[in-house]
Amino acid sequence: MASQAHNAVGSPIERREGGAKVSGGALYATEYTPPGCVYAWLVTATVPKGRVASLDTAAALKVPGVLAVLTPDSAPRLADTDDATLAVLQNSEVPHHGWPVALAVAETLEAARAAAGSVGVAYETEPHESVLTEDPPGAYTPDEVNGGHPTERRRGDPEGRFAAAPVKIDARYRVPPLYNHPMEPHGATASWRDGRLTVYDTSQGADPVRAVLAQVFELPEERVTVVCEHVGGGFGSKGTPRPHVVLAAMASLHVRRPVKLALTRRQLTELVGHRAPTDHRLRLGAEPDGTLTSLIHEVTTHTSRIKEFVEQAAVPGRVMYAGANSLTAHRVAALDVPTPSWMRAPGEAPGMYALESAVDELACALAMDPIELRTRNEPDEEPDSGRPFSSRHLVECLREGAKRFGWAERDHRAGVRRSGAWLTGTGVAAATYPVLVSPSRATVTAHPDGLHVVRINATDIGTGARTVLAQIAAEALGVGAEAVRTEIGTTGLPKAPLAGGSSGTASWGWAVHEACRSLARRLHERSGPLPPEGLTASADTRGTADAESPYARHAFGAHFAEVGVDTDTGEVRVRRLLGVYAAGRILNPRTAGSQFIGGMVMGLGMALTEGGRVDPASGAFLGSDLAGYHVPAHADVPEVEAHWIDEEDAHLNPMGSKGIGEIGIVGTAAAIGNAVHHATGIRFRELPLTPDQVHAAGRGLV
């Protein structure tokens, strides 16, 4: 089948929306301007906890062009949702800094902004606690952690075996709050007409947005349309509906005009989620030959007072290494902070930073090659569940990466390669990410002119969904991809899950594949010309895509980094990054390569430059814009290579694919940190590895 279809699965075909994106024609959420459209600007709380005592809107209402200032007194009432972060302008409580307290609406953007700036707000403040400490008072063991994972798993006698281990590592690692910062800020354009709500939103899934809007405005879902045609990145922060879309719809309802609302860059960090800080204690016990006898990973993190979200950072320890004695556990403290949420590879990204750093420390303690140490502890089955892996090629990734990177020539001594002020070093770390998949619907229509139209409410957040779904359809239909058109990005299409958890392509592709196979059978069975309206087949993968698998299903990978460390300034420069992945069948090498590289670049930022901070006094996220929070820029990013090994796995989905959007960030920070240790001989355990930290610790190196 595949051999008959050119441009089908596995071909590096160009992304279909590319022409629109490079010429400025691709429209994002706040680039739609319905007739009569007006503008909203949000006023947010400047105190960490308490309530709004009074709101003075008189000056704001005198601003020329202003239409309204929505406050808890005047804003439309919302029905309850399960998500307290969406209950905006419903009462005067201020649960954290940055919480919405008023919304100005005006004829122009400038007037809306001026009006928002003219709103006087007086607060009654209460004592607050916003900073996560090492042993936070009130920390508790949650019932479960993000992803529905158990909060704690215990096997054997981890503490006893650790105490008795001849070689051991006991280390703490810290990852600060991190901000998703997609390039497109969260924004929406909302309009009401004849009791119907239409919203252009920037979200990773239009169907969940529709469901929530229908719920809070008490409408049947069919009276809500949500369009997410092009989305300027999300990285988890647009995974579920965020407050901006509710606010835009409220404002439009209130002023009876279409309304655009875009959050400012600084408002994002406090309103759309962040990666919660994590404090890790890692204990590894081993025999002198490197065999792990105990693995203990304990994580402490924060959540907000209004919604529990627990970064599942100890979960990778349940997957990675063999051993009968293990404890992986989470504790969380509810603080007066904005609500954390998903950020690219929640759990795995910070968890694997800590675990893979500790494994490197153990390798040093054992005087053993870190690849050899990992290979020695490769499990036959998933350690925590005892289930067989559907496929696991971590060792192959490590070996392939070692070959490509030139690992064999590595001198394992740390702190010995100096050239002028620069020390150089190399590091390695493993990567893992689970295979997730959700049920989806899709239809496909064969038209008499030879065109096949696939319809599914998938979302392209930059992954190339239109393209890869066309390839999947083409393969299933036995036609070329140019004979397939994909329609995605609006709730008018068959219902589909969000683009998140590296599950989009698997989930949507499965339904597209099923619909196309069904259509192909019907086309095969019939003869004569197609009716003018064409022939349509549909699929719904409920019951199949979400069926329990007897296999443990994960993608794996290996990251290699070379760094230079300037002993004069403490600056760390990444010189090379190389990733090798085993992620099932790669459906489009061109777009897949971009996703892997993009993940590594974000991992580079996590390692070296990205660090959110909570101001203890105000409870605010400091440096929350793109000047105060340094996401990697061109000059930070050297040549980055992504490779993969061919992996066949019959236990995944009809395409044989695993998710690829997140694994690139997993372990990258550890590989870079391990390289910094190799360069300097100093072990840093708190991200990011900024010059001040490295310089202070490295004074003796000069």
Place this chain on the structure above:
Amino acid sequence: MDSSEESHAGASAQAVRHAPWPGPADSPAGATESRVALRVNGFSHTTEVDHRTTLLDLLRERLALTGSKKGCDHGQCGACTVLVDGRRVNSCLLLAVAQDGAEVVTVEGLADLAGEDGDLHPLQRAFLDRDAFQCGYCTPGQLCSAVGMLEEARAGAPSAVTDPQQGLGSAVRLTGEEIRERLSGNLCRCGAYPHIVEAVRDVIA
């Protein structure tokens, strides 16, 4: 400052100013709007602008040219980069009222700027060939910035990584390091940087 220096300064200031000072002539004191005439992608626009309006908001909200993106509104991300009188600028940091007489080129006008047949500027084509973007939101800014950067390098403008031995005014050879340095005002959260650099190198080659 003596009088001869003063007159010297005045002469040079006059030489670089292309619009008559102090700008829109018909703005009465206390006005909050002024008439501005500017050309965008070859088309003339004369429009009343709120003095608070940035060039970016004029393009996006008034002229329906939404190709230029608003990523931060603070000159931190470069998504709003356009060319004004041939130079790359963050359009979110420029007040529209100050652009009277300006010649603006946005991503929508890049293809025409290339002056060739075909729908795309060679750099736009190279971005497609190299998959130099994912979500596409920073892309217009990357493209306009790179086009402006190529001209700067051609004119011999040094960057922080240019060899100081190189003579001023001679074209700078654009190594990977030079390209990365010169495009560092344009952030890409999808991490397409390696592919963007490849695309830029393609059009230099």
